[in-house]
Amino acid sequence: MTNNVLRFSDVTIAYHRHPAVHHLSGNFPVGSMTAIAGPNGAGKSTLVKALMGQLPLASGSIDLSGWSPRDFGYLPQAAEIDRTFPLTVADTVMLGAWREVGAFRGISSAVAARARDSLSAVGLEGFERRQIGSLSAGQFQRVLFARLLLQDAPVILLDEPFSAIDARTTRELLDILLGWHRDGRTIIAVLHDFDMVKSHFPQTLLIARELVAWGQTASVMTSANLLKARAMAENWDETAQVCERPGEAAA
């Protein structure tokens, strides 16, 4: 484990030249567990997608300290996953091992055994042959956590991992997340549940297109900062264009 960080330097990310994240600087220390919080439309998912290399930066840079997004485990928002595709639970979990297995090679018995262990760790023993389309939202989220367990990544990004999930499943999946943190992995999770953020996430990045606060959760999630985030989101000009020069305010 190194003391490296995932460092954002003056990052702006835009859709059709309208900034969704504006001039963000700061870092996620390796081994930290950070919640990304903020109002709807604050740029949280956009930030995670940029970390995954799925969106280009309009300006600024992200230093991954020698890692690549291929080294990251990623759980997108449930709404972005197509469950109509005819995949079994076993197929879906096994995708977590694609880097070891490759596109056209067979699954070794060791990988298959680890996949079974991962399913059992999320309480889904015996579900291997079920089609993913037939699972409840909570069961499917467990499958995706099993895939992350198999992937064994040093950095794990999760976008609203507990939305539409019942309390018991949330508690069990949160335990897995806390275990990853104890193992020294870097955890970054977009979360709407402020009580969970305050109880379980040592670090928080509070964003409303622009940075509101980033650091220890107790000093970030204050009433004053939450009010500020709300006001910033409400006053954001959706028609603003990206700056022509780095550091210049949006027009």
Ligand SMILES: Nc1ncnc2c1ncn2[C@@H]1O[C@H](COP(=O)(O)OP(=O)(O)OP(=O)(O)O)[C@@H](O)[C@H]1O
């Ligand atoms: N593909 C896209 N094309 C154009 N605009 C987009 C796209 N995706 C997101 N946006 C816009 O970027 C802004 C930030 O969206 P983003 O999804 O990152 O916010 P969020 O903080 O994750 O919101 P929520 O909490 O509602 O999920 C919003 O104004 C959104 O409409």
